[in-house]
Amino acid sequence: MKKSNRKVMIAILILLTSVGFLIYRGLADTGVYYMTVGELKTSVLGQQLGTNEAVRVGGLIIDGSIDYNQRDLILRFSLKDENNPKETIDAVYNGAKPDAFEPEIEALLEGTYDRVKNLFQADTLLVKCPSKYESEQDNEQEVGK
Amino acid sequence: MITFGILSQIAALFFTLLSMGLLLSGLGRNNVRLVQAGKRGLLSAMAATTLASIALLSLFLTDSFQVEYVASYSDRALPLFYKITAFWAGQKGSLLFWAWVLSLFIGMVIFNNRKEPDNRNTPYVYLVLAGTLSFFLFLLCAVSNPFDTLNFLPRDGQGLNPMLQNPGMIFHPPILFFGYIGFTVPYAYAIAAMITGNTGVDWIRKTRVWNVLSWIFLSIGIILGGQWAYVELGWGGYWAWDPVENASFIPWLVSTAFIHTAIIQERRGIMKVWNMVLIQLTFLLCIFGTYLVRSGILQSVHDFGATGLGGYFIIFMVIATIGGIYLLAESYNEFKTPGSVESYLSRESTFLFNNVILLALAFATLLGTVFPIISEAVTGNKLTVGQPFFNQVNTPLFLMLVLLTGICPLIGWRKASVSNLRRNFLRPAITALLAGIIMAAFGIRELYPLLAFTLSAFVGATIIQEYITAIRSRKKLSGESSALAGLKLLWKMRRRYGGHIVHFGLAMMVVGIAASSAYKLESQGTLRQGESLSIGDFVLKYESFRQYEKYNRTIYAATLGVFRDGTRIDEMEAERRYYVNAKQPTTEVAIRSTLVEDLYVTMPGIGKGNEITLKVAVNPLLIWIWFGSGLMVLGGILAIIPSRRKKS
Numbered sequence: 139m140k141k142s143n144r145k146v147m148i149a150i151l152i153l154l155t156s157v158g159f160l161i162y163r164g165l166a167d168t169g170v171y172y173m174t175v176g177e178l179k180t181s182v183l184g185q186q187l188g189t190n191e192a193v194r195v196g197g198l199i200i201d202g203s204i205d206y207n208q209r210d211l212i213l214r215f216s217l218k219d220e221n222n223p224k225e226t227i228d229a230v231y232n233g234a235k236p237d238a239f240e241p242e243i244e245a246l247l248e249g250t251y252d253r254v255k256n257l258f259q260a261d262t263l264l265v266k267c268p269s270k271y272e273s274e275q276d277n278e279q280e281v282g283k
Numbered sequence: 284m285i286t287f288g289i290l291s292q293i294a295a296l297f298f299t300l301l302s303m304g305l306l307l308s309g310l311g312r313n314n315v316r317l318v319q320a321g322k323r324g325l326l327s328a329m330a331a332t333t334l335a336s337i338a339l340l341s342l343f344l345t346d347s348f349q350v351e352y353v354a355s356y357s358d359r360a361l362p363l364f365y366k367i368t369a370f371w372a373g374q375k376g377s378l379l380f381w382a383w384v385l386s387l388f389i390g391m392v393i394f395n396n397r398k399e400p401d402n403r404n405t406p407y408v409y410l411v412l413a414g415t416l417s418f419f420l421f422l423l424c425a426v427s428n429p430f431d432t433l434n435f436l437p438r439d440g441q442g443l444n445p446m447l448q449n450p451g452m453i454f455h456p457p458i459l460f461f462g463y464i465g466f467t468v469p470y471a472y473a474i475a476a477m478i479t480g481n482t483g484v485d486w487i488r489k490t491r492v493w494n495v496l497s498w499i500f501l502s503i504g505i506i507l508g509g510q511w512a513y514v515e516l517g518w519g520g521y522w523a524w525d526p527v528e529n530a531s532f533i534p535w536l537v538s539t540a541f542i543h544t545a546i547i548q549e550r551r552g553i554m555k556v557w558n559m560v561l562i563q564l565t566f567l568l569c570i571f572g573t574y575l576v577r578s579g580i581l582q583s584v585h586d587f588g589a590t591g592l593g594g595y596f597i598i599f600m601v602i603a604t605i606g607g608i609y610l611l612a613e614s615y616n617e618f619k620t621p622g623s624v625e626s627y628l629s630r631e632s633t634f635l636f637n638n639v640i641l642l643a644l645a646f647a648t649l650l651g652t653v654f655p656i657i658s659e660a661v662t663g664n665k666l667t668v669g670q671p672f673f674n675q676v677n678t679p680l681f682l683m684l685v686l687l688t689g690i691c692p693l694i695g696w697r698k699a700s701v702s703n704l705r706r707n708f709l710r711p712a713i714t715a716l717l718a719g720i721i722m723a724a725f726g727i728r729e730l731y732p733l734l735a736f737t738l739s740a741f742v743g744a745t746i747i748q749e750y751i752t753a754i755r756s757r758k759k760l761s762g763e764s765s766a767l768a769g770l771k772l773l774w775k776m777r778r779r780y781g782g783h784i785v786h787f788g789l790a791m792m793v794v795g796i797a798a799s800s801a802y803k804l805e806s807q808g809t810l811r812q813g814e815s816l817s818i819g820d821f822v823l824k825y826e827s828f829r830q831y832e833k834y835n836r837t838i839y840a841a842t843l844g845v846f847r848d849g850t851r852i853d854e855m856e857a858e859r860r861y862y863v864n865a866k867q868p869t870t871e872v873a874i875r876s877t878l879v880e881d882l883y884v885t886m887p888g889i890g891k892g893n894e895i896t897l898k899v900a901v902n903p904l905l906i907w908i909w910f911g912s913g914l915m916v917l918g919g920i921l922a923i924i925p926s927r928r929k930k931s
Contacts, residue, residue: 160647160676160680170668208888208889208890208896211887234885235887
């Protein structure tokens with residue numbers, strides 16, 4: 139290998155190593171576990187979670203649980219596990235209610251969970267778009283075509 | 284019309300498979316007439332796919348709700364315009380759109396090659412294109428048919444999601460798809476080159492316009508997506524590192540890398556293997572992007588690969604990958620190139636570093652996107668990353684890329700001398716330093732924004748310096764005025780200056796992104812009529828309220844007076860809309876854009892007595908992002924305008 143080639147190679151290696159380190163730090167610093175409501179309440183990992191530790195949780199918005207204070211933009215609601223509806227948590231989100239926020243729609247929260255109060259303080263709230271892709275309703279209608 | 288559509292799709296698949304057979308046997312027997320017949324087969328497939336698309340469009344326009352796809356994405360009250368765009372609102376229609384555009388592109392390739400005799404390469408090009416087309420047609424016929432009917436006739440359709448009823452929705456998906464699909468053509472040429480062993484620079488020259496044009500479409504598609512999110516979704520941003528966005532950004536990064544190293548191969552004949560790898564990666568990532576957006580795995584990340592469609596996409600990608608690796612290994616001897624990167628102080632080496640960083644960005648973004656799936660497979664727990672990850676990892680990488688963008692044009696090919704470097708670097712470096720000091724004096728102390736502004740100033744200064752030097756020397760030779768010399772240079776050396784304009788646009792975007800994300804102001808409040816809310820230098824006064832019907836929606840609108848220093852400078856209207864067929868109201872965004880800042884208002888709540896709740900933000904220099912991206916697109920277009928001189 140020529141000398142100049144070697145220099146270029148060394149520079150690239152240094153670059154790649156720092157990229158690897160950057161990605162590793164990124165994952166270590168910002169990685170957050172995703173759990174369903176049931177997993178958050180009953181799994182080993184869920185129970186080990188500290189009160190200040192960020193976690194992402196997904197579940198269905200319970201019908202009748204939505205309490206939206208549109209004056210101060212405080213949204214309170216409860217989530218249930220999709221497969222095990224007996225497991226529920228209460229959640230509070232300080233912000234505007236998304237347009238697609240409706241009962242029985244899947245919501246994705248990121249924030250911290252207080253096990254004693256069974257209260258999830260959500261910093262971010264994502265709602266899956268009801269009809270952006272294929273909705274469940276359509277699939278049911280497809281039967282027997 | 285339904286039967287007609289189904290039959291057209293089947294006919295298209297039939298013609299495509301037929302022409303693949305004809306091409307293969309033509310190649311096997313070295314028979315030009317069979318190859319010609321194969322081309323005609325592909326043109327017939329194009330006609331049939333076009334008919335199928337017309338059939339689906341007419342079903343939308345005639346409100347044929349017995350078709351499940353039409354019933355899911357349209358209703359009687361939908362404005363005509365959106366009935367047309369509903370074509371690609373869902374998975375099935377998108378697939379048909381893909382197939383249709385690809386078949387048209389194939390027609391264009393055949394047309395472009397009409398004057399050239401069929402050399403050994405082109406039949407393979409058609410074969411690869413036909414193979415890709417047959418995959419999409421197969422999905423349409425067998426797995427995800429847009430002409431499927433319901434077993435009852437609904438009185439009305441479910442309507443198009445109000446969020447998709449926005450002008451951005453008309454252009455964003457098809458343009459993004461043009462980009463995705465366009466890369467199929469250079470990919471086909473690359474594969475053909477490897478099969479026939481013509482691995483020289485020929486395929487790159489032939490497909491340069493396709494590459495850059497696809498890149499332009501991808502760029503416009505991504506930007507329109509960002510704009511749509513900004514003006515429609517109302518959370519105040521334009522980019523959230525969401526999987527759908529990443530799916531378009533990753534191939535953009537890799538194709539950007541490819542465009543750069545393709546230039547090196549053209550100039551120096553090196554990096555042949557690397558370019559083959561990059562174009563294949565780009566194509567695979569475009570397919571992956573289509574798959575991510577339209578297969579439904581985003582709906583439910585748990586079912587990765589388990590849905591019917593996902594499996595087929597994975598099979599297709601695996602076949603393409605294995606085939607690509609096999610061809611690379613098989614033709615490895617062809618690739619042996621004389622020559623290499625001669626110095627680490629050369630343009631080649633800056634391109635190489637630019638490639639490493641672009642691919643690192645692509646890799647980090649891809650890893651972050653699919654990380655939940657990987658971590659679940661490895662550890663059983665789903666570890667996810669979001670915006671913080673992408674910002675933390677990609678920001679420093681992107682800043683390095685901006686630095687290289689500035690350095691690259693200052694360094695000559697092969698080997699640069701130190702005195703040459705010093706002369707070229709001095710002024711841009713001083714300009715950048717001055718810009719940095721001024722910014723710091725104005726109170727900008729955070730590292731990343733400060734670096735972003737300084738490096739962008741550096742990029743801008745290098746480009747302007749190069750341009751001015753070139754204008755001066757042209758004036759000396761020709762005696763033209765500065766303006767004329769400048770314009771003539773732009774036109775005569777449009778490949779070079781097209782590239783410079785793209786880079787200048789990039790620098791503008793970086794300034795806009797840094798300013799609007801680091802120095803954003805936000806506020807919220809609830810107002811009765813006559814009350815005000817202040818943010819930054821602005822005061823918003825709630826002046827009046829009205830309610831009216833328009834098309835398929837009822838609109839509640841609050842008029843807000845915009846005041847600065849006590850004078851009323853403008854007014855804005857915040858809206859909530861209730862669409863027919865939608866259970867929930869939608870929040871409309873009001874934006875007042877100037878060169879300095881965007882005032883961004885949404886109205887998430889209307890209470891008793893028309894009391895309104897407002898969310899307000901000031902996004903500094905945000906419009907620079909749109910201007911910068913516009914320049915990038917214009918620069919790209921300038922670079923591919925063909926010269927009139929006929930090459931012999």
